[in-house]
Amino acid sequence: VAAVPVPLPSPKMAAVEKRRPTVVPVAGFTDGGRPTVSRTAAVAESEEDFLQQVGVTEMLRAALLKVLEARPEDPIAFLAHYFENMGLRSPANGGAGEPPGQLLLQQQRLGRALWHLRLAHHSQRTAFNNNVSVAYECLSAGGRKKKPGLDGRTYSELLKRICRDGEAPEEVVAPLLRKIQCRDHEAVPLSVFRAGMRTCFVLLEFVARAGALYRLLEDPGLAAADRRVGQAVLDTLEGALQAGDSDAGAPTRYLEAGSRLGPDSLALAMDRAVVARRPGVPMTREEFLEKAAALFIAKVKPVG
Amino acid sequence: MLSPERLALPDYEYLAQRHVLTYMEDAVCQLLENKEDISQYGIARFFTEYFNSVCQGTHILFREFSFIQATPHNRASFLRAFWRCFRTVGKNGDLLTMKEYHCLLQLLCPDFPLELTQKAARIVLMDDATDCLMSFSDFLFAFQIQFYYSEFLESVAAIYQDLLSGKNPNTVIVPTSSSGQHRQRPALGEASMLEGVEASLFYQCLENLCDRHKYSCPPPALVKEVLSNVQRLTFYGFLVALSKHHGINQALGALPDKGDLMHDPAMDEELERLLVQVPGLVNSVTASSEASCLPSRTPSRVASPWRPLHHSRKVDVESDGSTEETDESET
Numbered sequence: 001v002a003a004v005p006v007p008l009p010s011p012k013m014a015a016v017e018k019r020r021p022t023v024v025p026v027a028g029f030t031d032g033g034r035p036t037v038s039r040t041a042a043v044a045e046s047e048e049d050f051l052q053q054v055g056v057t058e059m060l061r062a063a064l065l066k067v068l069e070a071r072p073e074d075p076i077a078f079l080a081h082y083f084e085n086m087g088l089r090s091p092a093n094g095g096a097g098e099p100p101g102q103l104l105l106q107q108q109r110l111g112r113a114l115w116h117l118r119l120a121h122h123s124q125r126t127a128f129n130n131n132v133s134v135a136y137e138c139l140s141a142g143g144r145k146k147k148p149g150l151d152g153r154t155y156s157e158l159l160k161r162i163c164r165d166g167e168a169p170e171e172v173v174a175p176l177l178r179k180i181q182c183r184d185h186e187a188v189p190l191s192v193f194r195a196g197m198r199t200c201f202v203l204l205e206f207v208a209r210a211g212a213l214y215r216l217l218e219d220p221g222l223a224a225a226d227r228r229v230g231q232a233v234l235d236t237l238e239g240a241l242q243a244g245d246s247d248a249g250a251p252t253r254y255l256e257a258g259s260r261l262g263p264d265s266l267a268l269a270m271d272r273a274v275v276a277r278r279p280g281v282p283m284t285r286e287e288f289l290e291k292a293a294a295l296f297i298a299k300v301k302p303v304g
Numbered sequence: 305m306l307s308p309e310r311l312a313l314p315d316y317e318y319l320a321q322r323h324v325l326t327y328m329e330d331a332v333c334q335l336l337e338n339k340e341d342i343s344q345y346g347i348a349r350f351f352t353e354y355f356n357s358v359c360q361g362t363h364i365l366f367r368e369f370s371f372i373q374a375t376p377h378n379r380a381s382f383l384r385a386f387w388r389c390f391r392t393v394g395k396n397g398d399l400l401t402m403k404e405y406h407c408l409l410q411l412l413c414p415d416f417p418l419e420l421t422q423k424a425a426r427i428v429l430m431d432d433a434t435d436c437l438m439s440f441s442d443f444l445f446a447f448q449i450q451f452y453y454s455e456f457l458e459s460v461a462a463i464y465q466d467l468l469s470g471k472n473p474n475t476v477i478v479p480t481s482s483s484g485q486h487r488q489r490p491a492l493g494e495a496s497m498l499e500g501v502e503a504s505l506f507y508q509c510l511e512n513l514c515d516r517h518k519y520s521c522p523p524p525a526l527v528k529e530v531l532s533n534v535q536r537l538t539f540y541g542f543l544v545a546l547s548k549h550h551g552i553n554q555a556l557g558a559l560p561d562k563g564d565l566m567h568d569p570a571m572d573e574e575l576e577r578l579l580v581q582v583p584g585l586v587n588s589v590t591a592s593s594e595a596s597c598l599p600s601r602t603p604s605r606v607a608s609p610w611r612p613l614h615h616s617r618k619v620d621v622e623s624d625g626s627t628e629e630t631d632e633s634e635t
Contacts, residue, residue, distance in 0.1 A: 079328075
């Protein structure tokens, strides 16, 4: 983490602020303000110590760093969620009692890793990469029977959980999982883990957007889209992705791909398709998503 | 899905824009006042409940006024809480005086300043005598504008004064928050007899104000809409128009449309729950885990203003009834 100056809410200031209502009447009785002031300072001092001692200061510092790293749209909801998760894994709620079973421990690890992974959107590179590393550490921690390190089984299970929570149809993401999964007993290095996580999150967003695109094409009465139009959109998408592969420099390729997907060329392609061909069997949502995802997955390099 | 501005802001600006430090500081204060809670439930649990209550808007209940007005979210939450708690007043058709509404406000916020309630009443009663009776919805929507846009309205009042006295709007210097200048009520009252100021000129000044105002102000497009319907208008005419504007109410987002103010079965259940809490405040606040972060108030301070509510106000409608008329013409 880069050294971010953390503006911690000053407990001293807060304490003084808070004391004001009780202090003011006292100040009215004693004509000199000094004894009151020094008492307030002493109270503030001891409160600051108290906050240090019980760990509030450290906890808030960490929380604030997370907020700054993730820059959530609604930081207050983020904080509520953050502390809730922290409460769930505090010793008072699990560590203190009977040691949890191996299965439960594994589930807790997965839950914690998922939570870290979701703290920041994958486009926020630094934040996302930090969270991936923390998630990796969570999963690699040694247990009673478990050796340190992340095995392929845990990694695959995490991938499945992410996809399931991402609400993408199973058959749509299955080809990706086949490509980026590791064998159950294999050790998964951080680089593979990171690439896998990012690919998975990007695909989920891709599928979500493809779903939105399909809703635009869909005929509400038929609950299906015209095959000619759907296919034209998919072809245009494929063309754009291929343009992204050409040998020219990266910025030019992105521009090229973007222009192919622009509303005008897309409309042209759709129009041409409708004029040229006869209507076929309507295209369902599943089919559209599967084909769109396949275009993406084809670009993913398999593990190993 | 992404909001680049948010990600590009410097840290302090991002935190300030969303009032993160205000709430963190307040959380620490609440924690220091409830030390016994953390030994029982733990710090993480305490913070979870605090931030959840902020999300739900219940964090402002029974808090001091300085906190209630500290952020736009707090103000909206307070408006919502006021509406939710006292909706039955409107449902029963009771008309209350300014003082009685003030008592209701003090039930939720013991040190709520009388001045704000008075200002809201002036909007309803068009600056007339403020001891007249008002319907709940009239008061609520006027109060909403006065409370939520308090600082903005101070500046508007100053601009209005300047326009009345014929100053060039371009040289208008807006006081940031000096309430002293705007205390000149008689001047405003006399001015309204001269049929106020020219609407288009007024709008130019307000547009300028909205641009550089650091506090919340109503969406400029809607202010324009309000002012483009008339040739001239008075200060209170302007405030009344703001308070009755659907779009401004929606943009503010705290209250439903006027038509939906009274019927909401889900809310009735919620109301039952809240009403159970209010009269026997001490026990329920300390008992319910949800409210554990709220400071417990002495029962006498909170419970005493409850009494005036039970006056049957419907019978003695001896006032001019002007609020009733405006109310019925609206619905």
